[in-house]
Amino acid sequence: MILLAMFLALFALILIDVPIAIALGVAAALAIALTAGFDSLPNVALLLYDGARNFSLIAIPLFILAGAIMNASGISRRLIAFASALLGFVRGGLSMVTIGASLFFAEISGSAVADVAAMGSILIPAMKSKGYPKSFAAAVTSSSSTLAIVIPPSVPMILYAVMSGSSVVELFVAGIVPGLLGGVSLMGMAYFISVRHGFPIEEVFEMRRVWRTFREAAWALTLPVIILGGIFGGWVTATEGAGLAVVASILIGTVIYRELDLTRLRVAMIEGARQTAVVMWLVATSALVSEVLTTMQVPQRIAQGILDFTQNPLAIMALLNLFFLAVGLFLHSAAAIILVVPIVMPLVQAAGIDPVHFGLVVTLNLGIGQQTPPVASVLVTACSIAKADIWEVTKVNVYFIGVLLGVLLLVSYVPAVPMALVNLFYR
Amino acid sequence: MFDHLVRFRRHFRKFLEAIVLVLMTVLALVVVLGIVFRKAGASLVWYDEVASIILVWLTYYGAGLAALDRAHIGFPTLVASTKGTLRLALVVFREAVVVGFLVLAAWAGWRVLQVLDTTYLVSLPSVSAQVTQSVIPIGAVLFIVAELLALVPPSGETETGHKAGPPG
Numbered sequence: 001m002i003l004l005a006m007f008l009a010l011f012a013l014i015l016i017d018v019p020i021a022i023a024l025g026v027a028a029a030l031a032i033a034l035t036a037g038f039d040s041l042p043n044v045a046l047l048l049y050d051g052a053r054n055f056s057l058i059a060i061p062l063f064i065l066a067g068a069i070m071n072a073s074g075i076s077r078r079l080i081a082f083a084s085a086l087l088g089f090v091r092g093g094l095s096m097v098t099i100g101a102s103l104f105f106a107e108i109s110g111s112a113v114a115d116v117a118a119m120g121s122i123l124i125p126a127m128k129s130k131g132y133p134k135s136f137a138a139a140v141t142s143s144s145s146t147l148a149i150v151i152p153p154s155v156p157m158i159l160y161a162v163m164s165g166s167s168v169v170e171l172f173v174a175g176i177v178p179g180l181l182g183g184v185s186l187m188g189m190a191y192f193i194s195v196r197h198g199f200p201i202e203e204v205f206e207m208r209r210v211w212r213t214f215r216e217a218a219w220a221l222t223l224p225v226i227i228l229g230g231i232f233g234g235w236v237t238a239t240e241g242a243g244l245a246v247v248a249s250i251l252i253g254t255v256i257y258r259e260l261d262l263t264r265l266r267v268a269m270i271e272g273a274r275q276t277a278v279v280m281w282l283v284a285t286s287a288l289v290s291e292v293l294t295t296m297q298v299p300q301r302i303a304q305g306i307l308d309f310t311q312n313p314l315a316i317m318a319l320l321n322l323f324f325l326a327v328g329l330f331l332h333s334a335a336a337i338i339l340v341v342p343i344v345m346p347l348v349q350a351a352g353i354d355p356v357h358f359g360l361v362v363t364l365n366l367g368i369g370q371q372t373p374p375v376a377s378v379l380v381t382a383c384s385i386a387k388a389d390i391w392e393v394t395k396v397n398v399y400f401i402g403v404l405l406g407v408l409l410l411v412s413y414v415p416a417v418p419m420a421l422v423n424l425f426y427r
Numbered sequence: 428m429f430d431h432l433v434r435f436r437r438h439f440r441k442f443l444e445a446i447v448l449v450l451m452t453v454l455a456l457v458v459v460l461g462i463v464f465r466k467a468g469a470s471l472v473w474y475d476e477v478a479s480i481i482l483v484w485l486t487y488y489g490a491g492l493a494a495l496d497r498a499h500i501g502f503p504t505l506v507a508s509t510k511g512t513l514r515l516a517l518v519v520f521r522e523a524v525v526v527g528f529l530v531l532a533a534w535a536g537w538r539v540l541q542v543l544d545t546t547y548l549v550s551l552p553s554v555s556a557q558v559t560q561s562v563i564p565i566g567a568v569l570f571i572v573a574e575l576l577a578l579v580p581p582s583g584e585t586e587t588g589h590k591a592g593p594p595g
Binding site (some may be wrong): 013014015016017018019020021022023025026029041042043044045046048049052053054055057058060061062064065110111112113114149155156236239240242243244246247266269270272273274275276277278279280281282283284330332333334335366370374375377 | 444447448450451452454455458459461462475478479480482483485486487488489490492493496498499500501502503504505506517520521524525527528529531532535536538539560562563564593594595
């Protein structure tokens with residue numbers, strides 16, 4: 001009964017636009033007061049403090065900051081120039097450039113929203129000026145930005161790792177193949193649409209131009225690879241790698257590209273802090289909910305209920321996929337991971353699904369959720385840059401969402417796709 | 428009166444921005460120092476504990492800044508579709524819920540501080556846990572002020588950053 005009251009209160013508060021972090025806190029505080037009495041309410045402060053005090057989560061502000069600094073250093077422009085030299089000769093060249101540049105930017109940024117803001121502000125106006133429909137420009141930019149959370153580093157993966165007790169490094173490695181697969185598949189769909197609508201070729205392929213633009217973008221391209229290599233090789237932890245990424249991005253921005261001044265650095269740091277606080281407030285208040293759920297053994301009871309219904313891992317995977325796709329329609333990815341992952345983990349483990357494999361399934365589901373209204377943070381950002389109607393863009397975006405769903409099915413039912421590299425290097 | 432509020436909000440924003448700038452800088456420095464000392468074979472004993480505490484502080488001081496910009500993740504679709512008195516009532520109720528929870532957090536945080544007067548950090552025994560835990564009541568009060576100031580209509584004041592939305 002108390003549990004029902006907690007979830008009803010949570011649902012009602014979210015519906016009236018109470019910030020989800022606060023709604024979690026209110027609902028859980030209510031449940032704590034009803035179960036343990038009002039004298040236990042000072043525990044709320046202790047749980048709020050301990051909920052945010054997690055060493056592994058330090059990687060989040062640092063990766064966000066590194067991405068913001070690289071972006072303030074003119075990195076987007078250089079990556080786009082390189083992608084244009086490499087892919088601009090294909091039919092629908094600018095859409096290929098958008099997907100290619102998103103793949104490159106994904107290894108710097110851990111956030112699809114940051115990706116779409118950085119890439120979209122340059123490429124969407126460029127596509128519109130070349131005669132591409134604005135709905136197509138917004139759709140291709142939005143869907144390709146989702147790759148930023150699949151290809152490492154990834155803020156949602158760090159959150160998932162903490163919430164599920166999985167290895168961040170293994171999750172990062174598991175994201176490489178699905179991320180590249182997603183990029184190539186999206187390019188295939190963009191090419192198909194471009195041929196049908198006669199979209200233009202961007203420029204002739206010239207090896208000399210590829211080399212020149214590569215040299216300009218080389219630092220931005222190779223440094224994240226070195227830092228991620230350091231993490232994968234066990235030389236530094238994910239948190240330490242994030243710290244090194246901040247130092248490296250400041251050095252590249254000031255010494256090599258010479259576009260990062262104190263004003264831009266200050267703006268990047270404040271933006272990074274604000275985004276960190278938004279996610280971490282959710283993490284902190286979710287500790288209150290976790291306390292209630294753990295006390296009442298809710299995750300275990302849900303797991304048992306579903307296992308009584310079916311023990312087939314394929315069927316359980318299908319149920320979880322449908323559940324996360326539905327959750328992605330209404331919740332931001334960070335909120336969805338924090339709220340739902342701790343509840344379903346006992347079921348995942350009981351069904352014999354590898355938590356790292358499931359992490360990729362969750363990430364892809366929530367990546368698709370970023371493309372599906374009503375709550376679609378990435379799509380909304382792309383539409384606002386393109387000044388396009390969200391439903392008009394969605395009519396085009398369904399093709400790209402279909403591609404991402406195909407990748408999701410492959411990742412869900414062919415575990416080797418995300419897990420081959422993990423098994424090869426870590427197990 | 429309105430001008431005073433707008434001016435106060437501008438100063439309040441600068442104040443919060445200064446705090447998070449310092450915290451972000453210190454966090455990056457501590458992590459880098461941690462790597463350097465670990466690789467030199469002289470790991471810093473306070474590294475994990477202090478870095479985690481800075482993250483907590485960044486969370487609660489940064490949350491005020493995010494509240495000032497209405498950047499916290501919510502679901503505005505339903506309220507945005509209402510009009511007139513219903514909308515006003517929903518907004519007033521929402522603000523009452525937000526402020527009510529923060530008052531509870533501030534009160535609970537204050538109660539906790541009173542029992543922590545003999546507790547110190549494990550790795551830095553000279554630092555009282557009261558100092559580190561003070562972020563909960565102080566952060567809650569700053570959040571309340573930010574939440575109320577965010578109700579004042581904008582007047583050309585610009586926030587720092589592009590506000591790309593929450594990461595993810």
